Amino acid sequence: MAVRVVLVGCGNMGYAMLAGWLKSGKLAPSETLVIEPNQELRDRAGRLGSVVASSIDDAAGDLSPEIVVIAVKPQVIREVTAGYRKFAGSATFVSVAAGTGIAAFTEILGAGAAVMRCMPNTPAAIGKGMMVVVSNANVKEPAKAFVGDLLSTSGKVATIDDESLMDAVTAVSGSGPAYIFHFIECLTDAAVAAGLPADTARLLAMQTVYGAASLAAESGEDPAVLRRQVTSPNGTTAAALEVLMGQDRLKTLVTEAVGAAKARSVELGK
Template sequence: MNGKVILVGCGNMGYAMLKGWLSSGKLATGDTVVVEPNADLRARAASLGVTVAASADEVDGDAGVVFLAVKPQVIRDVAAQYKPLAGTATFVSIAAGTGVATLEEVLGGQAAIMRCMPNTPAAIGKGMMVVFSNRNVTAEAGKFVGELLATSGAVATIENEQLMDAVTAVSGSGPAYVFHFIECLTAAGEKAGLPTDTAKLLAMQTVYGAANLAKESAEEPGVLREQVTSPNGTTAAALSVLMGGDRLLDLVSEAVEAARKRSIELGK
């Protein structure tokens, strides 16, 4: 890709992505410009060796990719400041609920736009990044952006932007579901008599280990579950509660659907 990568907004997610780009070697400090109005956040970015600016007025036109890592409430106004780059740069937005059509309205119908839904584990390079691209994004640009996003975790693409609401409900909001499960498993351990610190360690490490095993194993999660479950054993007793009448499946499905519907509402 020709031109610099401009990161607009360097809050927690923007900063996490920036660190991933630099530490992986995918970008050099000289190839990156961070635009951040907050002085403290700008100084934090500068400490990594990249060029920083307080506003779009301080950025020249040499841009290959513009990452818009700002909140949905301000993305229209922020994106409009970079419209002069729309003829040459590819824009990548991580603003939840903001559709490509909205950005095309601001930047022009010929602008190359990618919409990305990350999640919070991206802060430690373990995120899930899901991308939708409009018709103007070239194969070269898509590949380059995908490689940058991969420094923050796994990357998947979708061809139908409407599926982004389901993506939001599963992977975008999903970490909160897992965190709550850890809370619940910890509380259940305490109720069963375990000291708080022990219950918390057991819950966190079990979720962490099981997730890693599921990812690395060639077996499907259902098969792994069956391998742990001895007939009439302790696991079977617990699963009869969680799985009886599809109890947990129905609850999780209801939660995901509630999140999906809310994502649709917020995007209007």
């Protein structure tokens, strides 16, 4: 069976994606080739059944992949990607490297290269991620559909047409898990301050965030509707929300945080 997808780099994100492709049956192990110089990471990919090699030059056979996924650190992306220029005429390149625009890839691979840029987030490691994709004009519809199908094994997939929006995507879903993790930390600390044991406080904070997010995702209701359903007039929730929502405190803080992340993403992309 011919290799359809070459995965370049198999760190945590690359491995999570690979595991999702194989577990879902979207790809057979023999249809994947993992290029990973680190032996421990290469062996880990090999245990999933994938074909593995330390470099593209060491890969056996006459390769003609449909997709080349670049999942390496941004600081080595130019050097690494250059080694795959020979596939630019036939394969679609998909980058999951943060902060590297499509223009950088067409500069390396040639103006005619088909390039898709994807911004995942860390929950992709458990199949609960948010994957946002933008493509250049050279990417054909069948390739878009195939890549979207593969990415769906790591979570939800959204498509944007304007690459400049990736800075906002980075600020919301790319960095967003850290905001939620910090909220869990704060809610835990508040619970301890209210008198709960530390272990109980952490469990309550974590499960409450998880349950509320799950309910919001599965109910189909607008979050504002769900919030109102929990809030009895003059009750305990109303008292807390007066602190959070009074003078738009939380909204203002979150908007400022996202704005700061977006501005930094723009700076890093220059």
